[in-house]
Amino acid sequence: MSSDRALIEVRNLTVDYVGDHSVARAVNGIDFDIREGEAFGLAGESGCGKSTVAFALARLTRLPGLVSGGQVRLNGDDVLKFDKARLKVYRWNEVSFVFQSAMNALNPVIPVSEQIMDVIETHEPALGKDGARKRAVDLFELVGIPPSRLDDFPHQFSGGMRQRICIAIALALQPKLIIMDEPTTALDVVVQRDIIEQIVDLKNRLGFSVLFITHDLGLMIEFCDRIGVMYSGELVEVAPAESILTTPQHPYTRALGNSFPPLTGPRQRLEGIAGTPPDLRDLPAGCRFAPRCPHAMEKCRIDAPQLRFYPEHMSQAACHLLN
Amino acid sequence: MIFLARRIAFYFAAFFLAITFNFLIPRLMPGDPSDRIIASFQGRLNESQVAAIRQSYGLEGSLWEQYLTYVGSVFRLDFGISTVQFPEPTASLLFYGATWTLVLVGLAIALAFTIGSIMGIHAAWNRGGFFDSFFTPINVMMNAFTPAIVALVLFYAFSLQLRWFPLGRAHDPNLMAAFDLQFIGSVLYHATLPVLSIFLVSFGGWHLGMRNVMINLLNDDFVILARAKGLSDNRVKYRYVARNAILPQITSLALSIGYMLGGALVTEQVFNYPGLGKFTFTAIGSRDYSFIQGQLLLLTTAVLVANLLSDIANVILDPRLRKG
Amino acid sequence: MTEITQTSAYSLTDRLDAAAIASAAPSQAQLMKELRVKARPGWVSRLPSGLGAFVTNPKGMTGVIILLALILFSIFGPMLSDYNPNRRAGGPHVMPSQEHVLGTTRMGKDVFTQLAYGGRVSLSVGFGAGLSAALIGLAIGISAGYFGGRVDEILTFFVNVVLVLPGLPLIIVIATMVETASPWVIGVVLAATGWGWSARTIRTQTLSLRTREFVLSAELMGEKKWRIILVEIFPNMLSFFMSGLVLGTIAAILAEAALEFIGLGDPNAITWGTMLFWAQNNLALQSNAWWEIWPPCIAIMLTGAALVMVNFSVDEITNPQLRASRKIGLIRKFLSSRGRSADVF
Numbered sequence: 001m002s003s004d005r006a007l008i009e010v011r012n013l014t015v016d017y018v019g020d021h022s023v024a025r026a027v028n029g030i031d032f033d034i035r036e037g038e039a040f041g042l043a044g045e046s047g048c049g050k051s052t053v054a055f056a057l058a059r060l061t062r063l064p065g066l067v068s069g070g071q072v073r074l075n076g077d078d079v080l081k082f083d084k085a086r087l088k089v090y091r092w093n094e095v096s097f098v099f100q101s102a103m104n105a106l107n108p109v110i111p112v113s114e115q116i117m118d119v120i121e122t123h124e125p126a127l128g129k130d131g132a133r134k135r136a137v138d139l140f141e142l143v144g145i146p147p148s149r150l151d152d153f154p155h156q157f158s159g160g161m162r163q164r165i166c167i168a169i170a171l172a173l174q175p176k177l178i179i180m181d182e183p184t185t186a187l188d189v190v191v192q193r194d195i196i197e198q199i200v201d202l203k204n205r206l207g208f209s210v211l212f213i214t215h216d217l218g219l220m221i222e223f224c225d226r227i228g229v230m231y232s233g234e235l236v237e238v239a240p241a242e243s244i245l246t247t248p249q250h251p252y253t254r255a256l257g258n259s260f261p262p263l264t265g266p267r268q269r270l271e272g273i274a275g276t277p278p279d280l281r282d283l284p285a286g287c288r289f290a291p292r293c294p295h296a297m298e299k300c301r302i303d304a305p306q307l308r309f310y311p312e313h314m315s316q317a318a319c320h321l322l323n
Numbered sequence: 324m325i326f327l328a329r330r331i332a333f334y335f336a337a338f339f340l341a342i343t344f345n346f347l348i349p350r351l352m353p354g355d356p357s358d359r360i361i362a363s364f365q366g367r368l369n370e371s372q373v374a375a376i377r378q379s380y381g382l383e384g385s386l387w388e389q390y391l392t393y394v395g396s397v398f399r400l401d402f403g404i405s406t407v408q409f410p411e412p413t414a415s416l417l418f419y420g421a422t423w424t425l426v427l428v429g430l431a432i433a434l435a436f437t438i439g440s441i442m443g444i445h446a447a448w449n450r451g452g453f454f455d456s457f458f459t460p461i462n463v464m465m466n467a468f469t470p471a472i473v474a475l476v477l478f479y480a481f482s483l484q485l486r487w488f489p490l491g492r493a494h495d496p497n498l499m500a501a502f503d504l505q506f507i508g509s510v511l512y513h514a515t516l517p518v519l520s521i522f523l524v525s526f527g528g529w530h531l532g533m534r535n536v537m538i539n540l541l542n543d544d545f546v547i548l549a550r551a552k553g554l555s556d557n558r559v560k561y562r563y564v565a566r567n568a569i570l571p572q573i574t575s576l577a578l579s580i581g582y583m584l585g586g587a588l589v590t591e592q593v594f595n596y597p598g599l600g601k602f603t604f605t606a607i608g609s610r611d612y613s614f615i616q617g618q619l620l621l622l623t624t625a626v627l628v629a630n631l632l633s634d635i636a637n638v639i640l641d642p643r644l645r646k647g
Numbered sequence: 648m649t650e651i652t653q654t655s656a657y658s659l660t661d662r663l664d665a666a667a668i669a670s671a672a673p674s675q676a677q678l679m680k681e682l683r684v685k686a687r688p689g690w691v692s693r694l695p696s697g698l699g700a701f702v703t704n705p706k707g708m709t710g711v712i713i714l715l716a717l718i719l720f721s722i723f724g725p726m727l728s729d730y731n732p733n734r735r736a737g738g739p740h741v742m743p744s745q746e747h748v749l750g751t752t753r754m755g756k757d758v759f760t761q762l763a764y765g766g767r768v769s770l771s772v773g774f775g776a777g778l779s780a781a782l783i784g785l786a787i788g789i790s791a792g793y794f795g796g797r798v799d800e801i802l803t804f805f806v807n808v809v810l811v812l813p814g815l816p817l818i819i820v821i822a823t824m825v826e827t828a829s830p831w832v833i834g835v836v837l838a839a840t841g842w843g844w845s846a847r848t849i850r851t852q853t854l855s856l857r858t859r860e861f862v863l864s865a866e867l868m869g870e871k872k873w874r875i876i877l878v879e880i881f882p883n884m885l886s887f888f889m890s891g892l893v894l895g896t897i898a899a900i901l902a903e904a905a906l907e908f909i910g911l912g913d914p915n916a917i918t919w920g921t922m923l924f925w926a927q928n929n930l931a932l933q934s935n936a937w938w939e940i941w942p943p944c945i946a947i948m949l950t951g952a953a954l955v956m957v958n959f960s961v962d963e964i965t966n967p968q969l970r971a972s973r974k975i976g977l978i979r980k981f982l983s984s985r986g987r988s989a990d991v992f
Binding site: 012018020022025068078081082084 | 664671675
């Protein structure tokens with residue numbers, strides 16, 4: 001399914017939000033890899049920085065956000081250092097993006113055909129208008145929309161179809177990585193599964209990697225190969241999907257798992273996680289989760305734990321409890 | 324299409340409101356318009372003559388009868404008898420003045436909207452840069468100047484002192500009205516300063532409006548997506564952002580026509596330009612009520628037509644409105 | 648491409664190569680210094696957030712200071728002068744001198760005195776009309792948005808009518824019918840015709856707030872409607888109200904000046920607009936008596952400019968996107984100094 005070769009290596013990535021009177025560190029020096037052909041999920045509660053990471057990877061960080069440090073390596077080259085020309089090749093050819101709200105992601109005043117074709121014509125001008133149109137038709141068929149609707153406007157499609165259109169656009173140049181930021185959150189449950197299944201099927205067929213951002217851990221566990229759990233701008237655990245569910249190493253991951261009701265089995269008491277995430281402008285020393293952690297030790301409040309790889313669990317976690 | 328139908332219905336309603344307003348206001352005031360004329364005859368009129376005059380002013384009969392007569396006369400383009408040039412009909416003067424005013428306002432709006440919007444697009448795209456930091460505040464400041472003052476300054480400087488521009492009129496009086504180059508050239512020459520006055524106090528508003536709408540749009544997902552696709556800057560700027568930004572601006576354009584007309588009226592006074600404004604002021608001085616009321620209806624019609632045009636433009640440009 | 652080998656426990660951070668370490672971000676404090684982000688001064692934090700933001704905004708504060716200066720001039724100016732603005736104080740068209748700081752008009756009246764007394768009327772009518780229009784717009788906008796249905800339809804119709812009918816011609820009709828349009832009458836008319844824009848924006852905002860949870864929960868708890876409007880909805884409206892107020896005041900002041908300038912006002916009143924009217928009538932420009940025409944001109948323009956600046960800052964405060972662009976220059980420098988392309992948006 002996925003190879004062991006790293007397509008994207010994120011090292012020491014730091015993203016800040018520059019406010020009027022303060023700077024909030026939304027992502028604090030995180031490291032992780034996305035392998036070729038893998039579906040990597042990035043999970044965490046709202047505001048933990050996962051979308052920020054997604055945008056940073058795609059060089060789409062917008063004000064007041066600023067990638068203040070670190071590297072995003074694609075085959076050894078640092079994406080953050082790409083100049084305009086190299087960036088243009090990177091954009092959509094190598095990495096494409098699917099937004100959360102398909103309605104907002106499509107230009108409401110131009111037809112959908114133009115929105116697929118313009119990216120093809122920009123990057124592969126040799127195909128010409130006809131070639132681009134042909135590929136647009138193929139893409140529509142690939143995601144299951146009748147090509148007769150190619151010249152319609154976005155508001156004429158249903159929510160699920162719009163998201164499929166966005167996926168079709170994302171596939172237009174056969175990229176190596178597709179980043180999906182909460183692609184199904186705005187859709188109803190039935191449509192959600194459809195879309196996710198389609199994405200995974202396409203991934204297996206065409207061989208691209210997927211970075212899948214969501215707060216829906218349950219959905220992620222089903223479809224991702226590996227999952228990274230973020231808390232307050234840091235990665236606290238990275239492990240294969242089943243391990244996250246069955247043998248979570250970090251207390252936060254464990255608590256997340258406990259807050260999802262299982263579909264089958266005896267009724268359990270749902271437990272939320274008491275407290276709130278720390279203020280990013282004024283972070284506590286030591287482990288960021290310590291104030292809410294039921295197992296916090298003295299050491300936790302002083303010394304911030306590093307993400308370490310534990311081969312016995314085949315997973316990485318950042319917690320003093322494991323040492 | 325339902326959208327357009329509703330708008331047209333609204334415009335008719337608004338127009339009738341203006342007519343009713345015109346009808347009621349003079350009747351709410353003490354005295355009535357015909358008194359002056361009757362007084363000027365100093366008692367040498369007999370009863371039937373007085374009645375005839377009052378009749379021509381629409382002042383005979385019950386209130387409802389008067390109203391119907393008035394509405395009827397409006398639709399027959401009969402705006403009554405001018406007090407100043409008694410007994411000339413007001414309509415001819417109204418239409419003559421209105422034509423020149425519309426020339427002025429039309430040119431000014433076209434220039435202000437176009438140039439202002441282009442500057443706004445540029446400022447938004449390069450926000451925080453030199454163009455934006457310098458021109459945005461200045462252009463907006465100029466918006467705060469009253470057209471009267473700008474007109475005065477321009478008149479004083481360029482017409483009086485430097486004598487680069489004429490002191491009044493819409494065109495060279497020796498030329499016959501025709502669609503030839505000479506006549507049009509003369510018209511443009513005479514309209515330059517008045518148009519410039521109106522332009523200067525309004526283009527800043529379009530600049531700021533377009534800039535702000537665009538800056539908000541720059542944060543929308545579809546614009547980010549357009550960038551993420553690696554499309555050229557120009558394509559993103561015009562086909563994605565500006566193409567969407569223009570929609571609310573067109574609506575604003577329609578709403579601002581009323582205001583621009585006001586500015587034009589004042590400017591005409593300063594430049595001695597034979598538009599509706601200049602004649603209205605003479606009419607005010609001589610209490611020519613039919614003219615003043617006529618100008619309200621005419622200008623209201625102009626604004627409503629402009630609004631309708633902008634609605635049509637919206638339907639053409641925004642596919643979401645074509646649903647109905 | 649690096650391969651991920653799995654032998655014993657290790658930290659990815661320990662395996663960061665030199666390049667990754669070199670690219671590390673500066674600390675938050677260092678970043679703040681580099682981007683010149685200054686912490687909020689202590690006393691500001693004790694103000695309610697909107698006010699605090701406004702007070703630290705240079706454009707807004709400049710505007711407020713100019714306005715205060717003009718207001719103070721209008722209040723205290725008359726006391727500095729011995730002349731009566733309505734009476735002849737000296738020879739006609741006397742140049743500015745020690746006796747007459749701003750010279751005299753053609754009728755020999757002192758310009759400085761007229762400017763000061765005129766300011767009282769012009770500013771109070773302008774602010775009064777602006778405030779009234781904003782309040783009417785607020786009341787109608789909230790009612791239309793909150794009550795919805797038939798009420799909304801009727802109110803929206805009137806809002807649209809007021810917006811669409813051309814202002815000046817309408818006012819001219821009214822002013823002509825009323826024989827002497829004193830500045831106060833003009834103010835009332837301006838307020839009665841100028842509330843449209845405010846009403847429309849506030850209605851839109853109310854509509855979007857109406858479905859928010861905190862309003863729905865208040866309704867479920869059985870709170871009285873007027874209380875809900877006052878306590879839940881209004882505070883969120885404040886920025887829109889402020890914007891409408893400032894714009895309405897600008898419009899009122901300019902319109903009042905314009906109306907008096909063209910002769911629709913009461914020529915015996917003393918306002919900045921009537922000063923312009925007389926100056927025009929007396930052909931001040933042609934006689935080179937610039938002091939008769941410039942002072943009221945400048946006074947009006949300053950008022951307008953100051954209000955525009957205040958409006959700018961209200962815009963900036965309510966719309967964070969507009970503020971973000973302030974730091975663009977420094978962010979660009981930050982990026983290029985680290986060898987990264989300054990692709991900022």
